[in-house]
Amino acid sequence: MITATGVRKAYGDLTVLDGIDLHVPAGSIFALLGPNGAGKTTTVQILSTLIGADAGEIRVAGHDPATEPDAVRAAIGVTGQFAAVDGLLTGRENLVLMADLHHLGRARGRRRADELLEQFDLTEAAAKQASTYSGGMRRRLDIAMGLVGTPRLVFLDEPTAGLDPRSRQMMWGTVRRLVADGVTIFLTTQYLEEADQLADRVAVLHGGRLVAEGRPDELKRLVPGGHVTLRFADGPALRAAAVALGATDVDSAQLSLQVPGDGSVRSLRAMLAALDGAGAEVETLTVHTPDLDDVFLALTAKEPAR
Ligand SMILES: Nc1ncnc2c1ncn2[C@@H]1O[C@H](COP(=O)(O)OP(=O)(O)OP(=O)(O)O)[C@@H](O)[C@H]1O
Numbered sequence: 001m002i003t004a005t006g007v008r009k010a011y012g013d014l015t016v017l018d019g020i021d022l023h024v025p026a027g028s029i030f031a032l033l034g035p036n037g038a039g040k041t042t043t044v045q046i047l048s049t050l051i052g053a054d055a056g057e058i059r060v061a062g063h064d065p066a067t068e069p070d071a072v073r074a075a076i077g078v079t080g081q082f083a084a085v086d087g088l089l090t091g092r093e094n095l096v097l098m099a100d101l102h103h104l105g106r107a108r109g110r111r112r113a114d115e116l117l118e119q120f121d122l123t124e125a126a127a128k129q130a131s132t133y134s135g136g137m138r139r140r141l142d143i144a145m146g147l148v149g150t151p152r153l154v155f156l157d158e159p160t161a162g163l164d165p166r167s168r169q170m171m172w173g174t175v176r177r178l179v180a181d182g183v184t185i186f187l188t189t190q191y192l193e194e195a196d197q198l199a200d201r202v203a204v205l206h207g208g209r210l211v212a213e214g215r216p217d218e219l220k221r222l223v224p225g226g227h228v229t230l231r232f233a234d235g236p237a238l239r240a241a242a243v244a245l246g247a248t249d250v251d252s253a254q255l256s257l258q259v260p261g262d263g264s265v266r267s268l269r270a271m272l273a274a275l276d277g278a279g280a281e282v283e284t285l286t287v288h289t290p291d292l293d294d295v296f297l298a299l300t301a302k303e304p305a306r
């Protein structure tokens with residue numbers, strides 16, 4: 001659905017995209033991650049024909065966004081990071097306006113608007129001015145507006161930013177339903193858990209380049225394995241435990257130590273047996289398995305080489 005090679009974009013002296021390659025198969029969910037200012041929105045804007053790239057070969061739904069923007073626009077839906085909702089219109093009027101822009105025709109446009117209001121749990125609020133909506137309702141309306149034309153490819157720029165946990169879960173459900181219907185999703189997010197939950201493939205943008213790309217589980221293998229943190233009531237217990245476990249990562253101020261481990265029941269049992277043998281009583285035990293947050297922090301920690 002999307003192929004791009006060597007995409008570059010600069011604003012004056014600032015190189016935002018320094019040659020990035022993307023490949024998004026039809027029917028999949030692709031997540032683009034990156035710190036603030038990494039160029040995620042810029043990438044979405046280029047792929048969705050809103051701005052031009054300085055260089056690179058790009059095909060979106062089989063067309064070049066630079067030379068065939070209308071063909072690309074006919075295939076895509078976009079919801080921006082900053083909602084396109086008109087606060088003076090009601091929710092329904094916003095959707096109908098969108099339907100008119102898509103030339104759906106009066107009856108079909110209204111039907112589509114009602115369908116989406118229902119799907120996004122906005123039927124009750126349909127006749128209220130959008131300016132009175134909560135942040136989550138606005139966000140849902142915004143995404144619904146991007147779906148009016150029944151696109152094959154949907155760009156979601158930080159779709160759940162500012163949503164509460166329940167609204168976020170609802171949004172994830174919506175995204176999954178879209179994909180089940182054959183829609184391809186290109187999303188950007190700051191929430192690593194979101195990428196982990198939804199995405200088939202994840203890419204991390206940093207310093208103008210994609211510094212990693214793969215399935216979430218592949219990316220997690222890029223960072224060191226998990227560890228177990230043990231806390232003790234006093235110094236003697238901590239020291240006895242450090243000796244018994246051969247631990248080198250000891251924090252005397254926190255009365256805690258860390259040992260590498262995957263948190264399996266077998267390894268925990270062996271560890272507790274060793275501590276029992278040494279007479280070191282553990283207060284609390286936490287298991288940390290690497291997640292995408294670790295990957296993100298590790299990959300984007302260094303100042304990028306330009
Ligand atoms: N029209 C513009 N003119 C000049 N600089 C711009 C313009 N648009 C974006 N930039 C710069 O390009 C860089 C990338 O911006 P972009 O909005 O793509 O980042 P982002 O990854 O979406 O960040 P965020 O997570 O904060 O949304 C930033 O340094 C930004 O200031």
Ligand SMILES: [Mg+2]
Pocket residue numbers: 040041042081157
């Ligand atoms: Mg952005």
